[in-house]
Amino acid sequence: MNGAPLLVDALRDPATVAGIGAQGWTALLTVARAEQLIGTLGHRLDGLALPDRVAAILADARASAEEGRRRALWEGEMAWRALAPLGCPVVLLKGTAFVVAGLAAGQGRSIGDCDILVPRERIGDVEAALLAAGWEWVKPDPYDDEYYRRWMHELPPLIHRDRDRMIDVHHTILPLTARIRPDAAALIESSVPLANGLRVLAPDDMIVHAAAHLFADGDLAGGLRNLWDIHCLLEEFGVDSLTARAQHHGLWSAVWRAARLANDLFGTTIPASWQVWDSGDPLVRRRLLARDDWGRPSRPVTRLGFYIRSHWLRMPPAMLARHLWIKWRR
């Protein structure tokens, strides 16, 4: 058995699970849990002839994802009730947006926090309205608080005191310190209204955001799930106007790389002209698949490399040195 590739194969082509045996199933289910893709796997394999035990575990995973979906919808609704009086657009992001909009990417997806995007000039009003409606600060640390407010693309996380659920309020999709500056006003301008008053990003922007989240921010932790999101979005929306939109946001290279890797790992349909060899792809692929049969993170050197890269992308060197120094002293 060989860890993460088992999961990638099963998601790409469910027929590959035939004959993997008890050891193979054990590894597959463990890796799927570790990558937060067990609910997705449950949907992909639904209807196949499976060993009883596997069928039971995946049925639980689907039920669990369904409950998660219901809670995400409710959390979005509660945020809307708190924010609707402000009269400013509230755009749902990531998992919550996928399930609210009924997209394939939301099928079985695990959803953590409720992520929303609001206009930067209204962020103070949004913060006040959420605090008045029962959300509270998670991190009362002054340095972290200042760091978020000055440099990040979101408010410090808030948690609701009764429902114990987090909300991340974004005003753009990459940290302010990053070298790439997406057009946040255009994201909101083009967003699509839903029946309940909330909004989701336009299809191209949704893909751009997912790619930005995967490559331009963070160390690729949970990367397989993010790449699966991108696979589903590309299949559902196509790529006709994607290049121009991604270029507008300065994120074409991230989108292109995401599309190449989704095509490579999940067989996503992409234009032939996009399928070129890139010297960076094998390393990213290596990082995405760094998970063994026991669900343990593997390839520590590759992981460390991407961890350092994530900070490098996020801030200029002098600022990075200062940040790491302050964090290290604690």
Place this chain on the structure above:
Amino acid sequence: MRHRFDVRVGPVGFRIGADWRAPIAQLADLYRDYAKPADGIPDFTVRLTATRPWRRWIRPSVAITGDYTLPEAAPLPLAQGLLAAEMAMNLQMALGWRRHLLLHASVVENNGRALVMTGESGAGKSTLAALLAAQGWRFMGDEFALLDPDTGALHPFPRITSLKNQSVAAMAAIKPDARWGPLLAGTPKGDIRHLVPDASAISAMDVAAVPALLLFPRFGFAAAERSVPASEALVRLTQASTNYTALGEKGFVALTRLIASVPAVAIDYPDGDTALALIQRLMR
């Protein structure tokens, strides 16, 4: 991982991997009469790994991880590896199990009728379960009661019992010929020893029972007995459940049905004999 042991407890299959041989050998010995996971496919993976690569050898330190992990779960020294395994198995159940509503409770059964006992640590639910087992009741578990949301039945989870401090000697007196694990001295929970349940409990670990009584015992007070209203029982059991919220409506339906179908009683007791007499009368 280098060392591995698989076991099934009631409906739940576990795969436990460790960097060291000792905890796996202890588990294999204590769980030797238990079945293996159905189809050879466990529900959960538990990992006992070194907190840092060198901590496998130098002052070995066991991180409690697996499919589900709590960042705040503190590591334990290798001498307490068995406790680490037990805590990691409980953690998988508490955070990951969805097939049943889980209640932190002990369960014993007599003539197909199950008694569920729940309360704070020290209320005596483990000790009372062992006392009743010594009287011929079937021990169904003293960590989690597994309530089936579809049928309302209780499923056994007769895991190895972990006993703390004075309860070790108390239990040794009740069950002189029981099989025990090694004494784990000075753990974060005090001195701990693991007790293997009766053979009858292990061999009947797939046999469900119908709930008959909900008991909220409290040790160390003069004998008293009070009927618990449904509203109070509901609140207390939601607090005693690790997956009530995660199950959503299914959890609410299962719990309200349980409370509507059986009497709920709180008892105070100064000693085991008093409690046994109260319970015998209540279960009649």
